[in-house]
Amino acid sequence: MKMKKSFNGFDFLQNxxxxxxxxxxxVICYPLADLSPGHLxxxxxxxxxxxxxxILSLLIPIMAGMGLNFGMTLGAMAGQIALIFVxxxxxxGIPGVVLAMLLSIPLSVLLGLMCGKLMNMxxxxxxxxxxxMNYFVGxxxxxxxLFLMGSVIPIIHxxxxxxxxxxxxxTVNLTSMRQCLDNLIAPRPYGxxxxxxxxxxxxxxxxxxxxxxxxxxxxxxxxxxxxMEVARAAGINVDRTRIISIIISTVFAGFGQxxxxxxxxxxxxxxxxxxxxxxxxxxLLVGGASVEKASIGNVFLGVILFxxxxxxxxxxxxxxxxxxxxxxxxxxxVSYGVITLALxxxxxxxxxxxxxxxxxxxQAQKExxxxx
Amino acid sequence: MEQPAYAIGLQYWLKKMGYPRLIIxxxxxxxxIMAPLTGSDLTTQFTNVVNRFSWNAVLVLAMVPxxxxxxxxxxxxxxxxxxGLLGGTLAIEMGFTGPMSFVMAIxxxxxxxxxxxxxxxxxxxxxxxxxxxxxxxxxLSSVSxxxxxxxxxxxxxxxxxxxxxxxxxxxxxxLDSFYAGVLADFLKIDLNPxxxxxxxxxxxxxxxxxxxxxxxxxxxxxxxxxxxxVGSNPTFAKASGINVDRIRMLSVILSTWLGAVGVLVYQQGxxxxxxxxxxxxxxxxxxxxxxxxxxxxxxxxxSNVVIGTILFxxxxxxxPTVITALIxxxxxxxxxxxxxxxxxxxxxxxxTEGAK
Numbered sequence: 001m002k003m004k005k006s007f008n009g010f011d012f013l014q015n016x017x018x019x020x021x022x023x024x025x026x027v028i029c030y031p032l033a034d035l036s037p038g039h040l041x042x043x044x045x046x047x048x049x050x051x052x053x054x055i056l057s058l059l060i061p062i063m064a065g066m067g068l069n070f071g072m073t074l075g076a077m078a079g080q081i082a083l084i085f086v087x088x089x090x091x092x093g094i095p096g097v098v099l100a101m102l103l104s105i106p107l108s109v110l111l112g113l114m115c116g117k118l119m120n121m122x123x124x125x126x127x128x129x130x131x132x133m134n135y136f137v138g139x140x141x142x143x144x145x146l147f148l149m150g151s152v153i154p155i156i157h158x159x160x161x162x163x164x165x166x167x168x169x170x171t172v173n174l175t176s177m178r179q180c181l182d183n184l185i186a187p188r189p190y191g192x193x194x195x196x197x198x199x200x201x202x203x204x205x206x207x208x209x210x211x212x213x214x215x216x217x218x219x220x221x222x223x224x225x226x227x228m229e230v231a232r233a234a235g236i237n238v239d240r241t242r243i244i245s246i247i248i249s250t251v252f253a254g255f256g257q258x259x260x261x262x263x264x265x266x267x268x269x270x271x272x273x274x275x276x277x278x279x280x281x282x283x284l285l286v287g288g289a290s291v292e293k294a295s296i297g298n299v300f301l302g303v304i305l306f307x308x309x310x311x312x313x314x315x316x317x318x319x320x321x322x323x324x325x326x327x328x329x330x331x332x333x334v335s336y337g338v339i340t341l342a343l344x345x346x347x348x349x350x351x352x353x354x355x356x357x358x359x360x361x362x363q364a365q366k367e368x369x370x371x372x
Numbered sequence: 373m374e375q376p377a378y379a380i381g382l383q384y385w386l387k388k389m390g391y392p393r394l395i396i397x398x399x400x401x402x403x404x405i406m407a408p409l410t411g412s413d414l415t416t417q418f419t420n421v422v423n424r425f426s427w428n429a430v431l432v433l434a435m436v437p438x439x440x441x442x443x444x445x446x447x448x449x450x451x452x453x454x455x456g457l458l459g460g461t462l463a464i465e466m467g468f469t470g471p472m473s474f475v476m477a478i479x480x481x482x483x484x485x486x487x488x489x490x491x492x493x494x495x496x497x498x499x500x501x502x503x504x505x506x507x508x509x510x511x512l513s514s515v516s517x518x519x520x521x522x523x524x525x526x527x528x529x530x531x532x533x534x535x536x537x538x539x540x541x542x543x544x545x546x547l548d549s550f551y552a553g554v555l556a557d558f559l560k561i562d563l564n565p566x567x568x569x570x571x572x573x574x575x576x577x578x579x580x581x582x583x584x585x586x587x588x589x590x591x592x593x594x595x596x597x598x599x600x601x602v603g604s605n606p607t608f609a610k611a612s613g614i615n616v617d618r619i620r621m622l623s624v625i626l627s628t629w630l631g632a633v634g635v636l637v638y639q640q641g642x643x644x645x646x647x648x649x650x651x652x653x654x655x656x657x658x659x660x661x662x663x664x665x666x667x668x669x670x671x672x673x674x675s676n677v678v679i680g681t682i683l684f685x686x687x688x689x690x691x692p693t694v695i696t697a698l699i700x701x702x703x704x705x706x707x708x709x710x711x712x713x714x715x716x717x718x719x720x721x722x723x724t725e726g727a728k
Contacts, residue, residue: 118717118721121721121722122720122721124501125504125505127505128447128504128505128508128720129717129720129721131505131508132713132716132717132720133717135656135709135713135716136710136713136714136716136717138709138713139706139710139713139714140710142706142709143703143706143710146706147703323523323540325523326520326523326524329516329519329520329523330520332516332519333516333517333519333520336509336512336513336516337513337516337517339509339513340506340509340510340512340513343502343505343506344495344498344499344506346502347499347501347502347506348498348499350501350502351498351499351500351501
């Protein structure tokens with residue numbers, strides 16, 4: 001029996017609370033920030049080109065019921081290590097980007113495998129585990145980049161190394177690689193630069209995700225995400241499916257970080273990855289996604305709203321209070337706040353569903369509907 | 373399969389100690405033995421470890437109530453730290469100096485801790501089972517919210533507000549004329565006049581011992597036993613007539629208050645107050661310490677706190693001096709990051725006993 005869902009104003013409000021809040025913030029802040037529409041549009045298109053790939057990498061673990069993949073930072077680290085090597089070998093332009101992506105794959109797979117295995121040991125606590133993995137693997141990353149590179153792992157050029165002879169400088173310069181993807185095909189209608197190649201890559205990934213959902217593996221993941229026990233009973237190898245979803249996510253996150261960094265043109269070796277996870281997850285949630293459900297549409301809407309806020313908030317902050325730091329802190333607060341809100345709503349919903357299930361069962365038993 | 377008695381005994385002890393604790397303890401022992409070889413003075417090392425223990429122990433103790441009531445590791449400790457910071461800064465703002473400012477800091481921070489802890493506890497009661505992730509983000513978002521507040525609250529006291537504009541608090545300020553060392557200097561043992569670099573902050577350690585004893589005593593009262601029952605089996609606790617939500621709320625408030633007191637003790641030892649994003653960095657050392665001490669996600673005792681803090685702070689203070697002297701590179705910080713966060717990851721992957 002399928003009932004047509006009638007439009008319910010309250011439910012709509014509840015489900016779209018975060019995007020609506022953001023639209024209101026942006027609408028209030030925009031006039032205060034005193035930005036020309038062209039400039040704002042240019043910034044947003046630029047940020048869409050560099051961020052969407054990263055955020056798309058979060059979708060597959062959500063499908064497999066593993067929540068927001070805070071461990072995507074692991075992929076970002078793999079991408080950065082690959083970029084360090086490519087910079088050292090001085091392979092520039094698009095070949096450099098492609099080589100970096102290829103190099104990042106084995107590292108991402110390895111890290112994803114580790115992360116996935118640990119997450120299987122901590123079912124129900126995947127998110128906090130992924131979050132802690134950031135710090136743990138962040139330590140390993142520092143060990144490799146700061147101490148092993150140049151002493152054990154060969155680094156040829158002195159310009160990449162620290163003056164002491166080993167370890168990588170605090171900033172890795174990607175000047176010769178800067179925006180090579182963005183600028184390859186870049187029409188500028190009305191002064192707005194459109195990085196077409198980036199959008200083509202993003203479109204390919206979107207198509208891949210849509211196709212992937214329909215494959216056997218994709219269906220398995222959704223089944224696992226719905227109910228692990230049922231999936232296991234149906235003969236799906238739950239643990240393996242979950243690990244694969246994390247590996248795919250990590251690999252894409254590595255690619256995403258490379259695209260992101262080639263746009264920026266340099267990166268802080270030891271800190272560039274630390275905020276990646278938080279901002280990507282916040283952007284996804286702003287787009288109306290939740291911990292158990294996210295679509296490609298959420299990603300696009302999220303990027304536009306989140307980055308509009310990001311651009312206008314500091315300037316609006318100056319206009320209102322005269323202090324630049326307040327706007328700066330405000331946007332960090334909003335990013336954390338959105339994630340907190342989404343996590344709380346998810347947990348409340350999960351508990352409600354659980355108790356409803358219990359109540360239904362009790363009622364059914366009372367009526368003799370469930371045979372022992 | 374028959375096993376000789378001594379092997380069973382050995383296995384029992386290994387299991388009881390836990391491998392991580394043994395490995396870190398052994399590592400620390402090796403460092404202590406090697407310290408004189410590298411030319412660093414053993415008593416200096418000892419002083420460092422004891423002092424850092426006295427700064428951090430109360431913050432680690434703040435983990436215990438929430439673990440006991442089944443709320444998991446208190447990743448939301450920044451909330452307590454913020455209450456402590458509010459207490460400390462307001463006490464200074466009101467014009468208190470010396471030891472009185474420390475007492476007033478605790479007094480002023482208490483209502484904030486109860487308020488914050490109450491709200492936080494009510495939230496955690498709504499989301500049983502998913503506490504740790506939410507706690508982390510409650511901590512992070514409240515810290516970033518307070519970042520704005522430190523700029524907006526109209527503090528006036530000249531030694532804590534920004535030097536030029538006079539608006540907003542400084543990033544960091546010294547406590548010399550306020551409560552720096554008020555506990556540490558009480559009955560302090562200082563052997564420097566005898567030529568031995570050994571300083572023991574007796575007062576701070578006694579203060580911790582007092583709080584630890586009170587915590588131990590509390591856990592053995594009726595309410596404390598109820599708390600343990602709620603943590604180990606909430607369904608059973610509910611069946612035996614315990615108000616689960618109330619007990620959990622109480623544990624969160626207690627944890628938050630201890631966090632507030634803990635940061636004040638930390639500041640009096642350290643001698644400085646750090647504001648803005650600094651509270652975010654207080655979580656991991658405390659969580660890692662209690663886990664290294666042998667606690668798990670749902671089980672912790674006072675001895676876990678003491679052992680864990682000594683081991684963790686030993687690791688923090690000993691590795692830089694000894695390792696740097698040995699191999700002339702400063703990998704100690706990285707080792708500390710890997711060990712402490714690895715500990716948390718390890719604890720999260722272990723199966724927890726009892727029903728959730």
